[in-house]
Amino acid sequence: MKDSSPTPFQTWVLECLQLAAYPAERQLREVRDLGVGVDEIALQLDDMVNVATAHVANDDLPTADLELLRSVIAKVDEYDRTRPNFLSEAGLQLPEWAQVRQLAADVMSALQVSWDIDADAE
Numbered sequence: 001m002k003d004s005s006p007t008p009f010q011t012w013v014l015e016c017l018q019l020a021a022y023p024a025e026r027q028l029r030e031v032r033d034l035g036v037g038v039d040e041i042a043l044q045l046d047d048m049v050n051v052a053t054a055h056v057a058n059d060d061l062p063t064a065d066l067e068l069l070r071s072v073i074a075k076v077d078e079y080d081r082t083r084p085n086f087l088s089e090a091g092l093q094l095p096e097w098a099q100v101r102q103l104a105a106d107v108m109s110a111l112q113v114s115w116d117i118d119a120d121a122e
Contacts, residue, residue: 010117020045021101042087045076062114068111075103079094079100
């Protein structure tokens with residue numbers, strides 16, 4: 001039986017990844033509702049990795065989980081460097097975002113297994 005109560009940190013990480021995994025239309029709606037730009041998705045992922053790094057240092061998170069999280073922001077950073085306007089509203093329609101979305105969804109699934117969290121519990 002899975003624990004259906006993720007920690008606040010786990011909930012926040014999964015929310016950050018969910019934002020990165022949403023379809024373009026939902027991502028756009030979310031950032032507009034927050035009153036921020038599309039770059040907020042990358043900023044949240046970056047913050048997530050920084051906090052996760054501290055959790056690894058405190059032995060609260062396996063290094064393997066941190067590496068999964070780093071893979072998502074690394075992909076965003078890679079495309080941001082190579083694709084003009086990647087972190088813009090129009091950029092959300094670029095095919096590279098489909099790869100980011102899939103990676104974020106895959107990392108979410110892997111972490112839910114690692115953390116023994118029921119996907120429907122969040």
